[in-house]
Amino acid sequence: MHWRENPFLLTKILATVGPACNTPEKFAEMIKSGVRVARINFSHGSFEDFEQSLNVVREASKQTGIPIGVLGDLCGPKIRTKEFEHGGIVLNSDDSVRIVADESVIGNRCEESGVSTISTNYGLMVDEIKPNERIFINDGAVRLRVNSICGEGKEKYLDCQCIVGGLVSNKKGINLPDSDISTPSVTDWDKECVTWAVKHDLDYLALSFVRTAVDISTLNALLRQHGCDNNGRGGRKHLPIIAKIEKPQAIDDLDRICEKANAVMVARGDLGVEMDMAEVPVIQKKIIARAHDWGKPVIVATQMLQSMINEATPTRAEVSDVAGAIMEGADAVMLSGETAVGRYPLEATAVMARTARITEKEASRERSHQHSKPPKKLQENKRRTPALAHGVSVIVRDLQAKYVVVWTELGGTAQYMSQNRLCVPIIALSADQRTLRQMALFFGVFPMYMDRPNDSQELTAALDKLMLLYAWSDVGEPVVVCQGEPLGTPGITNTIRIHYVGDVQRMDWHDEEEESKQISSDTIAQKILDQ
Ligand SMILES: Nc1ncnc2c1ncn2[C@@H]1O[C@H](COP(=O)(O)OP(=O)(O)OP(=O)(O)O)[C@@H](O)[C@H]1O
Ligand SMILES: CC(=O)C(=O)O
CATH class of the missing domain: 3.40.1380.20 (Pyruvate kinase, C-terminal domain)
Incomplete structure (x- = not known):
């Protein structure tokens, strides 16, 4: 038992599991310094990998005697690039780029014509995008604009021009900030992950790219087929849903999403690509307040201590970001690449916990002067x-x-x-x-x-x-x-x-x-x- 070593940190810390923390001993250390929920991201790895991560977390929880929730993060309708001939291509501004309908095409760059070809896991996007709309790749690092739509059937492609160049490699995320896309909210891969999550007794499911409250109902209906019930429960297994807010459409339906979901996450990575990054801090504050109105826990996620992927100490701005989220009323703060693939997963957890402890004390002091406000x-x-x-x-x-x-x-x-x-x-x-x-x-x-x-x-x-x-x-x-x-x-x-x-x-x-x-x-x- 480590209750006395790390007494009563009120803020909850989530850590993404990955190669950097994938032993029970390492994860147990992270638990001792404050982690209470482990995130398994279904975007990276196979069921074998997920099972191994789950075993690590459960074993670490047993070793420390501290209950740890496990969150399975469903990819949702995230569009990604498929494979490239040599793992990736470098695009330059003004390059001509073809996004093709045929998902089996291996991406490449033709040296003679200078035209690059990219295939995606959502070939139908060629039918749903219009000229002049933008295509962002790799969290917006690379940007294209659609000139025209050419060809027919499997030969169909989007003729694009590169606006901002950079490296595009296998399985990088694609965001379409100007387009209305009809991908299903729960994909076939998500369905497989849900089956796995229920079978392995996961504690939470996060749904990515929620657009409206209907997406939550769709996942709930699927869970009911698996014998779960998040409403009345009636003795059935409870597998709560966390709605990831990362699309502008979700902000328009925030009230109903907060009502239907069991918790919400401010997923700032994609949110900052899908809309102007400068709007994210204000939106974060609004989401936190709205989740509280509905009595639902809210997690603030992504790039909280990003520089700690490579450095042993964070930037002052990152520490301020963690503190700011807690002062605004976040229930939980999340680490992603910092613990999944970073060089300093334990240090990142410790910095987050120390910052949270000092900040929540001040936040409590301020609240103690106010009248208690129930949701x-x-x-x-x-x-x-x-x-x-x-x-x-x-x-x-x-x-x-x-x-x-x-x-x-x-x-x-x-x-x-x-x-x-x-x-x-x-x-x-x-x-x-x-x-x-x-x-x-x-x-x-x-x-x-x-x-x-x-x-x-x-x-x-x-x-x-x-x-x-x-x-x-x-x-x-x-x-x-x-x-x-x-x-x-x-x-x-x-x-x-x-x-x-x-x-x-x-x-x-x-x-x-x-x-x-x-x-x-x-x-x-x-x-x-x-x-
Ligand atoms: N289990 C893993 N194995 C290998 N690499 C991982 C793993 N988990 C995360 N990563 C790496 O760490 C980065 C950040 O982790 P994170 O879980 O936030 O992934 P992401 O793809 O950015 O998130 P999302 O899929 O939610 O948009 C990823 O882009 C990926 O390169
Ligand atoms: C966590 C996540 O998916 C994001 O920030 O986009």
């Missing part, structure tokens, strides 16, 4: 658990309680508590391993396994022992406890208790002692620990 849309819905969570935030403030403790079957209560930004650790106890892993994404929530107690009394006794064992609390300090009554029924959190650590035992034992003899806090603590 607007949840409050409008007038449901029991969000109202209860709001009540807890007021009690925590009035009593200056140091912890909130919830007993949760499915994690819903922990999520509502998290969204109220209590600014104190929420210790979320559960006997369900999947629930524990899924709660790893929630800001301020610390999932911990506990055998299911039979009743409130047993829960209180176990809680006291936990508090004293880890020296989180002293006897007599207040802890706010939330649970369902009777204990163990999912979806009925209906009780808030203000418990003083050791209280029940203090009274019991006091009766046994002679009337005049005061029993000390130290004696009570010792008796609880000895039980």
